Amino acid sequence: MAVWHDRLSAVPYNNMNLHTNQRTVARSVACTGVGVHSGKTATVTIKPAPVNHGIQFVRTDLMDSPGIAARFNMVVDTSLATVIGYNGFIISTIEHLMACFTGQGIDNALVELDNHEMPIMDGSGGPFAETIRSAGVKEQSGARCFFVVKEPIEIKSDGKFVGIYPDTTYKITYTIDYDHPLIGRQTCTVDVNDGTFETEIARARTFGFLEEYELMKHYGLAQGGSLDNVLVIDEDDVVNPGGLRFPDEFVRHKILDCIGDFSLLGMPILGHVVAKKSGHAFNHEFLKTFFDKKECWETQTIHNPESGNPGPKQLAI
Numbered sequence: 099m100a101v102w103h104d105r106l107s108a109v110p111y112n113n114m115n116l117h118t119n120q121r122t123v124a125r126s127v128a129c130t131g132v133g134v135h136s137g138k139t140a141t142v143t144i145k146p147a148p149v150n151h152g153i154q155f156v157r158t159d160l161m162d163s164p165g166i167a168a169r170f171n172m173v174v175d176t177s178l179a180t181v182i183g184y185n186g187f188i189i190s191t192i193e194h195l196m197a198c199f200t201g202q203g204i205d206n207a208l209v210e211l212d213n214h215e216m217p218i219m220d221g222s223g224g225p226f227a228e229t230i231r232s233a234g235v236k237e238q239s240g241a242r243c244f245f246v247v248k249e250p251i252e253i254k255s256d257g258k259f260v261g262i263y264p265d266t267t268y269k270i271t272y273t274i275d276y277d278h279p280l281i282g283r284q285t286c287t288v289d290v291n292d293g294t295f296e297t298e299i300a301r302a303r304t305f306g307f308l309e310e311y312e313l314m315k316h317y318g319l320a321q322g323g324s325l326d327n328v329l330v331i332d333e334d335d336v337v338n339p340g341g342l343r344f345p346d347e348f349v350r351h352k353i354l355d356c357i358g359d360f361s362l363l364g365m366p367i368l369g370h371v372v373a374k375k376s377g378h379a380f381n382h383e384f385l386k387t388f389f390d391k392k393e394c395w396e397t398q399t400i401h402n403p404e405s406g407n408p409g410p411k412q413l414a415i
């Protein structure tokens with residue numbers, strides 16, 4: 099454990115992209131679009147929030163504007179998207195925006211929504227990332243607290259696998275394997291802190307197979323789905339006229355979803371996530387296991403001499 103602490107203390111100082119102080123958006127910004135499942139138009143407004151606030155969603159269309167923290171223990175459904183809920187109200191399809199908060203290093207924000215489902219925008223996190231970027235980022239005086247992985251944690255079931263391992267940064271390696279000539283087996287590794295989230299991951303779109311898409315439409319699901327916001331694949335190719343944004347756009351989108359799901363731990367992570375054939379439901383299973391296995395991680399602030407925060411400190415949780 100001492101060795102790991104030495105590594106932790108030595109490395110992050112050299113990583114200019116690892117923010118050690120908390121951050122929020124510099125001003126309020128908004129964007130509007132349709133919900134992919136409901137087809138309903140919704141406006142999402144992202145507002146600055148104080149230190150230790152975290153990410154909180156508020157339903158402004160409901161009486162008394164109830165709020166809910168974006169935490170894994172608030173998840174009520176993972177079948178088609180990640181949905182949080184509390185006391186009878188829900189916020190659906192939060193994962194792409196949540197991934198952008200993590201990818202862009204935003205710890206605190208108040209997210210107002212005037213419907214029950216987040217707008218899908220173009221099916222990726224790109225429009226949210228641009229919206230957050232347009233707001234600007236404000237560094238705050240409080241130190242960030244990290245989940246620091248000390249021992250591996252793994253779960254597996256029916257060919258699906260998720261594990262996390264000690265690392266000095268937040269890294270994700272994701273593998274998908276589809277019996278389809280265009281997709282096949284794709285593996286991608288990203289360092290979420292290295293500043294490439296917006297160019298390499300955020301713009302990867304959600305995807306679905308034409309048969310499933312037509313079936314969902316038939317049963318009244320995916321009411322807002324169109325070629326403008328879903329990458330649709332037929333027997334051997336992409337139906338969307340513009341084609342793919344990346345040759346491996348599929349696995350990149352799964353990484354976007356994974357970052358969004360793991361953001362529901364509520365704090366940044368120093369560890370390497372390895373996932374195979376996972377999805378929202380299995381990611382959520384992993385988060386519950388992670389939180390139960392408290393002997394495998396600890397929470398720490400990290401000293402950055404330039405930030406003025408107080409340095410390595412273990413916090414009780």
Ligand SMILES: [Zn+2]
Nearest residue numbers: 193304351355
């Ligand atoms: Zn997604």
